[in-house]
Amino acid sequence: MKWKARYLNLPEQYKSLKKEIDRKMQKVMKEGAFILRKDVEEFENNIKKLLKVKYVIGVNSGTDALYLSLKALGLKKGDEVITIALVPYAVFAILNTGAKPVLVDVKDDFMMDFDKVEKAITKRTKAIIPVHLTGRACEMKRCMQLAKKYRLKVIEDAAPSILAKYGNKYVGTFGDVGCFSTHPMKNLSCAGDGGFITTNNKKLADKLRILRNLGKPGRIESIEFGYNSRLDNLQAAILNVKLKKIKSWTNKRRRVARFYNMNLSDLPLDLPKESPDRLDVWNSFVIRTPHQKQLYNYLKKSNIEVFIQWTKPIYKIKVLNLKNFKLLKTEQLCKEQIFIPIHSSLTNKQLKYIVKVIERFKYHS
Ligand SMILES: *Cc1c(COP(=O)(O)O)cnc(C)c1O
Numbered sequence: 001m002k003w004k005a006r007y008l009n010l011p012e013q014y015k016s017l018k019k020e021i022d023r024k025m026q027k028v029m030k031e032g033a034f035i036l037r038k039d040v041e042e043f044e045n046n047i048k049k050l051l052k053v054k055y056v057i058g059v060n061s062g063t064d065a066l067y068l069s070l071k072a073l074g075l076k077k078g079d080e081v082i083t084i085a086l087v088p089y090a091v092f093a094i095l096n097t098g099a100k101p102v103l104v105d106v107k108d109d110f111m112m113d114f115d116k117v118e119k120a121i122t123k124r125t126k127a128i129i130p131v132h133l134t135g136r137a138c139e140m141k142r143c144m145q146l147a148k149k150y151r152l153k154v155i156e157d158a159a160p161s162i163l164a165k166y167g168n169k170y171v172g173t174f175g176d177v178g179c180f181s182t183h184p185m186k187n188l189s190c191a192g193d194g195g196f197i198t199t200n201n202k203k204l205a206d207k208l209r210i211l212r213n214l215g216k217p218g219r220i221e222s223i224e225f226g227y228n229s230r231l232d233n234l235q236a237a238i239l240n241v242k243l244k245k246i247k248s249w250t251n252k253r254r255r256v257a258r259f260y261n262m263n264l265s266d267l268p269l270d271l272p273k274e275s276p277d278r279l280d281v282w283n284s285f286v287i288r289t290p291h292q293k294q295l296y297n298y299l300k301k302s303n304i305e306v307f308i309q310w311t312k313p314i315y316k317i318k319v320l321n322l323k324n325f326k327l328l329k330t331e332q333l334c335k336e337q338i339f340i341p342i343h344s345s346l347t348n349k350q351l352k353y354i355v356k357v358i359e360r361f362k363y364h365s
Contacts, residue, residue: 005354007305009345010184017241024237034233036213043236044196046243050163051170053178053198055205058231059212062159062181062195066093066129068229069155069177069197072207075099075126082120083129083157084112085313085330090129090157091320099126103315105327109272110134110286113329114142121146127153130175134272135187135253135283137166140174147175155179159195160186160283163250167277172198177208182239187253187283188246190235249344253282256342256351260285263355268363270336284309287358288336295361296338302357307339 014021028039044056059065070093075081077098083090085103094101102125104116110133117128128147130138140156147154154175158164162180164171172178180186182194199205210217215226257280261271270288274280289295292308299306313330315322340354 004303012345037233039236054200064229065179079126080124131157132161135281137278140166165279252344285342
């Protein structure tokens with residue numbers, strides 16, 4: 001298929017930084033510096049400065065960032081952790097600790113509904129995982145109030161949302177820890193899997209550093225139980241190059257979102273709107289229509305690469321063996337959403353084409 005607009009354009013991004021990325025990768029190869037070497041440390045320092053946070057721990061994925069965080073905070077069998085049901089990562093991490101995921105509904109903006117959170121709190125609730133989905137911020141003021149009132153830990157799943165803000169503070173810096181991913185689909189991505197954890201708590205940072213490296217504070221001996229969840233030095237080297245562009249790439253995404261919101265607003269579609277109390281970094285642009293399948297097929301046929309990503313609520317995935325929740329907004333969103341292209345390499349010509357095609361769809365037949 002010859003796409004007129006790709007969902008992502010990573011080769012284009014690579015082309016724009018090829019010289020520097022190639023040079024860095026060759027340096028790592030020539031030095032044979034692969035595990036927990038200076039590019040990882042440099043990356044962690046870069047993120048500290050960027051997000052204004054005290055400690056950063058590079059890890060191998062957003063999912064492991066969540067799992068290690070839950071372990072570092074002592075979550076275990078018998079505990080309950082509240083999160084949402086649109087994406088599976090936090091649910092996997094919770095189940096892996098032996099704790100029980102308690103799933104709550106979201107609001108129209110895909111963000112956790114904190115009224116529902118408060119109703120779901122029991123004596124066994126130990127933590128909340130608010131999910132900053134699609135590059136957007138949850139209502140963190142409300143979240144932290146609840147955490148304080150009921151003495152709960154807060155693990156922010158900020159995986160796709162680097163540089164998103166609630167008020168004037170970056171997501172991932174409100175709770176006990178923030179978990180991020182550098183998977184190829186994210187705004188800041190490496191050449192495979194990667195991620196990092198942010199925290200302002202020194203004790204937690206020390207613990208996470210040991211947990212990611214088989215319980216080892218140094219090179220040889222383990223002093224406690226641990227995992228192999230390190231961020232590769234080669235990935236860190238690539239991330240350090242791309243970090244120089246993250247602000248301009250984010251601004252481009254914001255311009256694309258504004259273009260879509262302006263040019264599609266007369267159509268019978270639900271568009272993702274930015275609210276004044278937050279800054280959205282638009283990892284995804286998710287439109288909604290009751291004609292999901294028809295519009296999806298029509299866009300594909302017009303050579304626009306689109307996705308239906310939230311295929312069903314997580315509690316309907318049989319192998320996870322979860323209680324059958326019934327979250328009405330979550331179910332509605334699954335039936336209506338389509339992810340359309342948003343990235344920093346989209347040209348004006350492509351954007352105009354996408355808008356024109358979406359305009360020409362027969363919404364009422
Ligand atoms: C991508 C993503 C993750 C998982 O990150 P990985 O690095 O793929 O493990 C977790 N949560 C959310 C909201 C994500 O978008």
